[in-house]
Amino acid sequence: MPQPDLPTLPLGARLQDPLLVVEVEHRTGDHPHTVLTLGNASGRLPTAPFWPTDAAKVAGITRGAVVQVIGTVSSYRDRRQLAVDSIRVLPRDQVDWRALMPSIGDVGRWWKRLDDWRARIAGPRLARTLALFYDDPDFRARYEQCPASTAGHHAALGGLLKHTVEVAHIGLATARLYPHADADLVLAGALLHDIGKLDSYTWEGAFEMTVPGAVIGHVVLGAFQLDRRVRAQQPMPCTEDELLLLHHLVLSHHGSLEFGAPVVPMTLEAEILHYADNASAKTASMDEALDDPENFPDDRPVSARTVWQLDRRRVWRADSDWGAPEPEENISD
Amino acid sequence: MPQPDLPTLPLGARLQDPLLVVEVEHRTGDHPHTVLTLGNASGRLPTAPFWPTDAAKVAGITRGAVVQVIGTVSSYRDRRQLAVDSIRVLPRDQVDWRALMPSIGDVGRWWKRLDDWRARIAGPRLARTLALFYDDPDFRARYEQCPASTAGHHAALGGLLKHTVEVAHIGLATARLYPHADADLVLAGALLHDIGKLDSYTWEGAFEMTVPGAVIGHVVLGAFQLDRRVRAQQPMPCTEDELLLLHHLVLSHHGSLEFGAPVVPMTLEAEILHYADNASAKTASMDEALDDPENFPDDRPVSARTVWQLDRRRVWRADSDWGAPEPEENISD
Amino acid sequence: MPQPDLPTLPLGARLQDPLLVVEVEHRTGDHPHTVLTLGNASGRLPTAPFWPTDAAKVAGITRGAVVQVIGTVSSYRDRRQLAVDSIRVLPRDQVDWRALMPSIGDVGRWWKRLDDWRARIAGPRLARTLALFYDDPDFRARYEQCPASTAGHHAALGGLLKHTVEVAHIGLATARLYPHADADLVLAGALLHDIGKLDSYTWEGAFEMTVPGAVIGHVVLGAFQLDRRVRAQQPMPCTEDELLLLHHLVLSHHGSLEFGAPVVPMTLEAEILHYADNASAKTASMDEALDDPENFPDDRPVSARTVWQLDRRRVWRADSDWGAPEPEENISD
Amino acid sequence: MPQPDLPTLPLGARLQDPLLVVEVEHRTGDHPHTVLTLGNASGRLPTAPFWPTDAAKVAGITRGAVVQVIGTVSSYRDRRQLAVDSIRVLPRDQVDWRALMPSIGDVGRWWKRLDDWRARIAGPRLARTLALFYDDPDFRARYEQCPASTAGHHAALGGLLKHTVEVAHIGLATARLYPHADADLVLAGALLHDIGKLDSYTWEGAFEMTVPGAVIGHVVLGAFQLDRRVRAQQPMPCTEDELLLLHHLVLSHHGSLEFGAPVVPMTLEAEILHYADNASAKTASMDEALDDPENFPDDRPVSARTVWQLDRRRVWRADSDWGAPEPEENISD
């Protein structure tokens, strides 16, 4: 069953669908009430207020829950909202809640690029080391769902996989310019640099940070994973010196101490990896900030607010076709 | 006539060649003397000391001069040096001094990639604006010689052209990942971002900073060049709004105020350009640092000193073939 | 017709005047409503809430509009407000909206000091270069209106002119102490340093940042203006070397990279200009902060909040007559 | 007896004069020797080396000593030096060693301006408080000799007095622009802000930091002086609240914590004082840096080295007469 397109549902539209609870806000003040933000893969819609008399309706509904909602799209001061007639939590195992979350969509093409790159790795010990992760079905199953952050860049199901491929793509393009660079090692760095995020986030309806993610951090958690998987093999798939190269890539990818790297990049491949990671993360954040209409009230071209993911910069919506003929015109016949 | 290979000339070898004066050091102390560092495209070699009694020989010899030298390779405490019998300054117009400087070599392939990219630009106004520079033979003649810095990354004849192509290459690879990014505009940013370096450096035998380079800086000098060339055309090849987009790319490419950008990147293309510029510059610096034997006395793998071009990091020489068969083995038959 | 004195109008006073719309706030929450802040040269007064039933009254009213208002001064929880009976937007060309904005008042005395200084400049090429701007009636007409910022120091009609004279005054006083300093050049720096603000702000009823102001910045926009005006003359009114001196003054006046100067001050005059600019801007901000009663609730002497224009400092209201006889006493006979 | 003009004495000139020992350098290496830098009010001249065989000649000669020297100006590698025939330390009380130190010269005109300003102070309590210092002959005798730093700005006998007048001059010029500013209080701040330097430096032949200057600092030492002198009077010449105003001026004049101010400026007068102090100190440093030929080898216009007193900036020697007729031409006829 197709999901209703929340951002475009007309006033008066009747809704009777499973939705995710994206946010629960208990507003205090003189007229306390609760507002839920409901969402599916198409976007989000807030509910009309639940007043204290309706408190029972929303009791026990938490962030990340899947709910069956019956209601009507109404309007309040030019903002659309959902007047809820009934709402109830669905058992998690009866719903495809993943289908309701923000997602990069089909992961197949990202896997294909990644696995194609892996297949061309020249050094068998490097290939075997990566295979400890990327040939493991459990690892793949989790990796293709994990987001790359909880609220920043690539915060979507599969976001980590997409980010990984972007980093590899940019890193390989850079490595190609430098004959001294070991492109296979850059690729390995891209594939391993964020594996610690698997232990740092959960995505069961909402993107949350785990305790180890908060008190260890994904950088060192990734190095732990690498250390444990490699050492669990007898003999190890690579040498101690080679493992050191990989550990250095993972541990230095944030580039400098103040951004959480316990060690700075000291090899050509670590330097390339760091800039590729940054380019993917920051460009994605810029892309999202430019795409968010809330940054541009009244259609002004320069954002009214600064964006924390971009170190508190404002962003500027501007483009031009530079006189190019419309692409459509080429199609003519 | 081929240039002698300075780094490998054996002891006792006789030299009778034009060389560049790369450095002039007047050493004080109890036994004052002068040492010249001479160079050609193959590398460098210091002279034996010129004692006060030889002062006449080196009088008037300055950094960047071309000299005809007759001498013999000798050794002093395991370091090779050139015992100079005669040295005289050559008139600049009688020598191909450019052939003696560090250089990226043939510029043809870099121009080809750059011009091929330009040829595929969709917007005629953007193409015409870039053509103001890149179809101007005088601009090209200077651009293909200019270094990208005096002592940092790409400090070689043609270094700016090579850096430009690297930035465009990385920038285009990144832009391809983001459907919202205007790849042509990223290309334009790459081609324009450092044009101010033409006014910032000289390379007449030595790489030097000009006064405008020191007191205005290449970022704003580039914006000046862009402003003047575009406004000199009537009508302008692009609109005012489009010129603003280009100015923003040039002015923001250093990424943040403390690195000399008068404005931070606020568009997707400016963000991509900034990271591509950084990736090219920093990877090149890392490449050079790893290639410099003076960083690695006694063959130790971690550099004995920190590298200022890399924000005072140490660098690590390490690689592995990861068990890959020697490439040569593949060729046999 | 004199403007009503908004800060002192008594309760019950009847108002029937043109006013500026200084702020439009749509407040959400349980009881959404709109409040306008109206102003004239005397100060500001908020309206009573416009409830949804009055929405039609304020539809289409935007920041910076001039409105004809009929209403009565009322009170709500000890805060005066304007209960609006009728409000309508006036055509901009029928109103002297400038008279309603915060303003430095008569600009004549500031012009006089500035032009007197100009008249005493010894170097004819410097005088002619400044005259390109300061003898241009269009430039003067805009310069005497432009604010020096949108919400910081000298945010008033004519604020830029006043700030310019202050900077020149302090700069000349400093230059007089240093025989090596070229006082005329310091004056030129003061007169040119902020000309880019003409392209950075609008003041049509409200002080707003333009797109070029946001994406290029007033520092470089000023250098552009200087470059274009000087080069538009044939022959140029000054030499290339002299233009370089002026560009350096404009581009370095923020003092250090992290404050948006693409180059740091490197001449005596640039150093003097920088400190004079800072002294004017920061002292004005301090003056305004001390004058703002909202910083001092309950008449406490140390401000209850920090002031962002002063790098998040608190300010202290303190003074003493140190036992001096009252000035009034001197008047007597 | 006039002092010989050290910077211009011709080769072969015979010298038989008292000089100050500005620097004593024991150079190690293969040929250890000692070089003295000797100076008087005209400038400095290094000696030829004292070899170990001459060690007895320089035994016991320390920085700041006054010596009677007999010698001849010679040259060594284009640098003038003094070949010393005989040198002996003079008893300090037999020489006018102050006449040999760098100095601002006659202090009378600086005192006159300062005392004239004091005479016009309106508040008697403020005047009396300043008089505790500025009517005290012992204070004046020391103040007119004290330098403003040991090796930075105004490092000369009387430098502190000159700096004080400069700060007052710039501060009063600024205060005049702001009706809310208490110009007398700004003046008081200028006169008191650096009194702690009297306890921080010695100038008995050399400028040295005292132990209290190093372990307390001149800012707090100044506040101590103020506190002790004011409280030693019964009744105090000003009120506790007024003393607090003065303490705040002294303690905040460095402007921000990282520059050693224990508290930031929070009043209009403290803000004005801070910028006036900075303007005097930094402009003087820039003036000195531009005047130092060692910054400009080979007459290049941009300094070859960075200047630590200017936060590691380079400086630029550039000026122009802008086409002004030579001042001399006006005189003749």
Added chain:
Amino acid sequence: MPQPDLPTLPLGARLQDPLLVVEVEHRTGDHPHTVLTLGNASGRLPTAPFWPTDAAKVAGITRGAVVQVIGTVSSYRDRRQLAVDSIRVLPRDQVDWRALMPSIGDVGRWWKRLDDWRARIAGPRLARTLALFYDDPDFRARYEQCPASTAGHHAALGGLLKHTVEVAHIGLATARLYPHADADLVLAGALLHDIGKLDSYTWEGAFEMTVPGAVIGHVVLGAFQLDRRVRAQQPMPCTEDELLLLHHLVLSHHGSLEFGAPVVPMTLEAEILHYADNASAKTASMDEALDDPENFPDDRPVSARTVWQLDRRRVWRADSDWGAPEPEENISD
């Protein structure tokens, strides 16, 4: 009469007690009202809103007042509040308002440890200098009440005394490890380092910063106190050099300029004091942050918000008994 335990009073409980007014909030918006936060030594409880019709009840009630309240504990959206029937301000001299404030409790044991340490000081001049403060009953009476901050660490009556003992305890433990350290001097530093807080805070019902605390700061105020008390004795109880040592301890204890120390620690004892001070202050802040349930909504182990007293860190509630038998089990039998 025992104080009611505010955090645990059941719904419906009747209250008729003196309480402190900890906070007064006038909330604006559509339904303006006032809420008081009332407290005693057991904790705090907010009142139900006072609507405009009740405005008279709360007129003139300010932060820090003691009020006699009659009311009932009610609930509003799961948060307990006090429905106030009557409230009136009590004359300050009729109430033991100190008993109602947060407090470290009995100060006797802290005094005992401090005085025991003092009794063992070997140097009589050091002991006499400390006795100027610690044998003065007025000083002791104020010191044992003063908080160590208004809203940060040890913000309680007696907090300064407790913090002082902690600093001494840690400092002495550190000094014991270093034979070169003068443990008595470390103790003196601990006892003197924060005496300026007596002039910086008031605690008459609320913890407030004084004007001198804001415009001079407790560091320098402490040095003033030390300077005045020591110099008021004739002869001084210690030498000038010894006083310098003590001043250095007080002035450097914040460790670096950016944290408000006008001078950095330069002796072994000053270094030890600085770390002991930091250890006490930061550990106390961490302790309080972990103890504050508002940091841990929904019982999540990692705090939902960052803590400004800890430089914006999050904190983590975690512990384990590591398999230790319950302490209680040991007691039984």
Added chain:
Amino acid sequence: MPQPDLPTLPLGARLQDPLLVVEVEHRTGDHPHTVLTLGNASGRLPTAPFWPTDAAKVAGITRGAVVQVIGTVSSYRDRRQLAVDSIRVLPRDQVDWRALMPSIGDVGRWWKRLDDWRARIAGPRLARTLALFYDDPDFRARYEQCPASTAGHHAALGGLLKHTVEVAHIGLATARLYPHADADLVLAGALLHDIGKLDSYTWEGAFEMTVPGAVIGHVVLGAFQLDRRVRAQQPMPCTEDELLLLHHLVLSHHGSLEFGAPVVPMTLEAEILHYADNASAKTASMDEALDDPENFPDDRPVSARTVWQLDRRRVWRADSDWGAPEPEENISD
């Protein structure tokens, strides 16, 4: 055989002993030569120069070698040196080279305190986890030799053990003040926080950084060690949650990201550990700086140079007996 006391050997003394080569300096210049710095547990002594004609004598002698030296103490410009008659490298296994290195001396008393503390740990799982390291003879053998740094604090054989005990001592003293703190866990943090230094340094005659120490860092290397040892046991000696607590202590002990901690302290015990570590390291550095006569030429009380281990501070030698009777006087009889 006792070692000769190098710092006090008189001129003319004859030396025939094994010594360590602490430094090898090849000095270039006009008279190139080599100087060795030789040392034993008593201190250091430089050799007289080895001129090129003696080059054979020092060929192959490297830092860290043990040499048998025959020579005589001579003097050169007031500095003692060793004129070497013969020098030869001793086989490492024939010499007790450890006896020649700087050392904390007998390690027994440090082990005793450490093991006593361990014996009192209440939680068996914590005790067992620590025992994995501290009951392992190989670990102990290495731990009691390892320095705590190569050139900073505790750079001596056994320095790490001494530093560990100091951190535990200060940490336990702090923990005792906070009832919420788990003192056993603080002890565990002290014992584990620097175990990664075992993999980061070598001490075979010289203190050197290993490659893993440089490219991973001791913080993460320590976490690796902990992870591997604990997981190598089946079942693990502690729970996963407990291991997380220990990992957090190790990884956060540097306190903030810019000092190389990949995560900041978030528990009470981690905060205490961080300050205890800092107090030990910085106090030791201060102690060493004050003890180094090279910092205090001419017996001046304030160091002539800044100390990099103390963030470029100067240090001050000052003490007083405060009038205490000489300890010796107490001994009388």
